[in-house]
Amino acid sequence: TVAWTVRLRDAFRQRKVNQAIELWKSMRANGVKPNAVTYSVVVSGLIDCDQDWLAEMVQEELQRSEIVPHTRFFNSVITAYLKKRNFKKAIETWDYLKQSGAQEDSYTYGTLVNLFCKAGQLDKAMEVREQMHAAGFPSDVYIYSALIDAFAKHGLLHESFKLWEHLRRSGVKANVAVYNALLNAYARQSDPREALDLLDKMRMDGVEPNSITYNILIHYFAKRGDVAKAMSLWRDMRDANIPDDAFVYNTLISTFAKRGNMTAAQDLANEMLSKGIHASAVTYNALIDARIKRGDLQGAMRIWHQMKEARIEPDVVAYGTVIDAQLKKGRLQIACRLFEEMKASGVKPDAVIYSSFIDSYLKHGNYTDAVRMLDEMAHAGLPTSVVIFNSFIDWLGKKGDLTGAEAMLIKMVAEGVPPN
RNA sequence: CCAGUGACUCUGACUGUG
Numbered sequence: 001t002v003a004w005t006v007r008l009r010d011a012f013r014q015r016k017v018n019q020a021i022e023l024w025k026s027m028r029a030n031g032v033k034p035n036a037v038t039y040s041v042v043v044s045g046l047i048d049c050d051q052d053w054l055a056e057m058v059q060e061e062l063q064r065s066e067i068v069p070h071t072r073f074f075n076s077v078i079t080a081y082l083k084k085r086n087f088k089k090a091i092e093t094w095d096y097l098k099q100s101g102a103q104e105d106s107y108t109y110g111t112l113v114n115l116f117c118k119a120g121q122l123d124k125a126m127e128v129r130e131q132m133h134a135a136g137f138p139s140d141v142y143i144y145s146a147l148i149d150a151f152a153k154h155g156l157l158h159e160s161f162k163l164w165e166h167l168r169r170s171g172v173k174a175n176v177a178v179y180n181a182l183l184n185a186y187a188r189q190s191d192p193r194e195a196l197d198l199l200d201k202m203r204m205d206g207v208e209p210n211s212i213t214y215n216i217l218i219h220y221f222a223k224r225g226d227v228a229k230a231m232s233l234w235r236d237m238r239d240a241n242i243p244d245d246a247f248v249y250n251t252l253i254s255t256f257a258k259r260g261n262m263t264a265a266q267d268l269a270n271e272m273l274s275k276g277i278h279a280s281a282v283t284y285n286a287l288i289d290a291r292i293k294r295g296d297l298q299g300a301m302r303i304w305h306q307m308k309e310a311r312i313e314p315d316v317v318a319y320g321t322v323i324d325a326q327l328k329k330g331r332l333q334i335a336c337r338l339f340e341e342m343k344a345s346g347v348k349p350d351a352v353i354y355s356s357f358i359d360s361y362l363k364h365g366n367y368t369d370a371v372r373m374l375d376e377m378a379h380a381g382l383p384t385s386v387v388i389f390n391s392f393i394d395w396l397g398k399k400g401d402l403t404g405a406e407a408m409l410i411k412m413v414a415e416g417v418p419p420n
Numbered sequence: 421c422c423a424g425u426g427a428c429u430c431u432g433a434c435u436g437u438g
Contacts, residue, residue: 002422002423003422003423003425004423005424006422006423007423009423009424009425033432035423037423037424038424040423040424040425041423041424041425042424043424044424044425046426055434070427072425073425074423074425074426075425075426076424077425079425079426080425080426081433082426083433106426107426108425108426109426109427110425110426110427111425111426111427112426113426113427114426114427115426117427117429133434140426140427141427142426142427143427144427145428146427148427148428148429149425149427149428158437171434175427175428176428177427177428178427178428179428180427180428181427181428182431183428183429184428184429203421210429211429212427212428213428213429213430214428214429215429215430216428216429217429218429218430219429219430233427233430242425245429246430247429247430248429248430249430249436250429250430250433250437251429251430252430253430253431254430254431255430255434257431280430280431281431282430282431283423283430283431284431285430285431285432286430286431287431288431289431289432290430298437315431316432316434317431318431318432319432320432320433321431321432321433323432323433323434324433325432326433327433352433353433354431354433355433356432356433357433358433358434359434364435385434386434387433387435388433388434389434390431390434390435391434391435392434392438393434393435394434394436397435418422420434420435
């Protein structure tokens with residue numbers, strides 16, 4: 001059973017779904033019984049590979065079997081759904097855990113707190129933390145890092161710092177992830193002094209910075225135009241014997257690209273490849289966007305095709321980048337074709353994709369299609385975003401319908417979308 | 421004893437200054 005489970009794990013890791021399914025079948029054909037670990041590998045593997053329907057089938061089969069799934073099984077499944085941002089199924093799995101009479105452990109709570117953080121329900125995240133305490137598990141470092149990070153990302157820096165104080169008083173030892181989350185918080189309030197001080201503070205606390213730490217700082221200084229400081233931090237990182245990774249390269253490529261220095265951006269891209277660090281969709285997207293921002297749509301599409309030739313599947317951001325560029329060039333047909341291609345290849349459109357179409361339609365006075373897109377979006381379960389409301393308000397205002405614009409503002413507030 | 425679970429970093433959309 002263990003040997004089969006390992007093979008299944010490897011198949012899923014390589015995203016070889018069909019191979020995994022074959023293994024699953026021949027395992028039974030050979031009379032080998034899957035155990036709880038096997039089910040855990042298979043169910044979470046199927047979710048990873050976007051086979052939700054099969055995952056549910058296997059999970060139902062497990063329910064009918066005499067194997068009792070334990071906490072660790074549910075934790076894996078909740079995590080798999082969370083990685084796919086499928087909050088609904090993740091929460092359903094939590095319910096299923098409770099129905100099965102299993103008990104949440106500290107992993108479960110950590111995952112659930114993170115789940116509600118990612119879903120933007122910070123109050124619920126704090127509530128789960130209370131439940132965790134009530135169940136006899138004190139907050140651990142995962143809980144703190146998830147919450148500090150989430151509050152900072154929602155602009156509630158005060159709450160992040162309050163949690164940091166709690167952590168210090170609780171005697172939990174902060175690790176590098178907690179410091180990194182804090183560092184992000186300082187970067188958000190644009191405090192270079194504090195950010196660099198924190199780097200020293202963490203070292204004094206016996207916590208060594210990692211590549212994420214440096215990347216946060218590099219990105220932060222690059223964004224505020226201090227490329228020299230960003231590059232010197234990159235040298236510090238190498239001096240600290242932290243190996244370069246794709247994140248650091250992507251950050252720098254995007255920095256140079258945004259500043260119009262395409263040569264430097266391209267050189268870095270070549271350098272990363274020569275070091276055996278693989279370019280990802282993010283790398284290509286940064287290079288594509290840079291060309292678009294310079295008005296070079298042809299060059300952008302060349303990179304787009306290179307990306308496909310490199311067997312890197314364009315993701316929702318890649319589609320968003322080129323669709324928006326085509327729309328802004330007035331090439332509605334091409335944009336729609338890309339939109340269809342995206343859906344056909346299994347990439348789900350997100351709010352950014354819809355906002356590009358809606359904004360473009362409105363700017364061309366095509367209210368009907370704008371609303372059609374809005375409906376499609378709602379049908380896909382996506383809430384109307386601030387950006388979309390802004391597009392409508394702008395359109396109404398520019399055509400002189402101030403009453404309508406004001407009504408739209410009231411509508412967005414009523415729908416719980418805070419104006420920015 | 422051998423296989424499965426949680427946190428932190430990179431890329432795309434709207435408006436205002438020009």
